[in-house]
Amino acid sequence: MPVVTVVVALLAGLVAGAASRPLIFARAVPRGEPNRRACPTCAAAYPSPGLGGWLRATTGRCPSCHEKIGPAAGLAEVLTGAAFAALGAAGATGWVGAAQYWLLACGAVLTVIDLMVHRLPDVLTFPVSAGTLLLLCGAGLSGEPGSIGRVFTAAAVVTAFYLVLVLAGMGMGDVKLGPAVGALLGWSSWAAVFRGVFAGFVLAAAIALVLMLTGKATRKSHLAFGPYMVVGALAVSALSS
Incomplete structure (x- = not known):
């Protein structure tokens, strides 16, 4: 490059x-x-x-x-x-690259807010998901390699998965970020969806372990999960594009 x-x-x-x-x-x-x-x-x-x-x-x-x-x-x-x-x-290029940059730009703002006050405001989660879906529709119309059908299916599946995890303590802000994560990963493949979502949990677990070992958190501490969702999705999407 x-x-x-x-x-x-x-x-x-x-x-x-x-x-x-x-x-x-x-x-x-x-x-x-x-x-x-x-x-x-x-x-x-x-x-x-x-x-x-x-x-x-x-x-x-x-x-x-x-x-x-x-x-x-x-x-x-x-x-x-x-x-x-x-x-x-x-x-990152084309419509898919634009979707990646859009998720990144909004995700950076969400990351800072989530780390500061442990919330993901609707004013950002809704536009990031809508914008990601719209840009990937542009990728589909322009003939870029990927699947627009899988984009919407993966967005729904990932969101439903996060919604189930609300019972385990996941915040609704994370759920509302789910469509963007699922859509971007779904463009490439179902394997990318699995790896990207899994990567978010691995990153969060690794950071939580470091914080506990250094005495900066306990097992009962609340960990901002939004940043790891975004990083995991973007890393896998970039490697899969």
């Missing part, structure tokens, strides 16, 4: 990460609480108007009182930029 493709993907990811900051700030609140639109310390509008306000937001501090606000400086930008670059290096 040409270096220029990776560089362009990296830059696009950095911009997407910076643009996501206001959304993360507004939605990273406990369930049931209203969205935030101003600094909780000084009540200044966040982000402040204009391009300058958007750029100042990337510092992770309030432009008025300079208190820490939103994700840490560089977190959203570096996370999204590195992930975009990795996807570009994997050769």
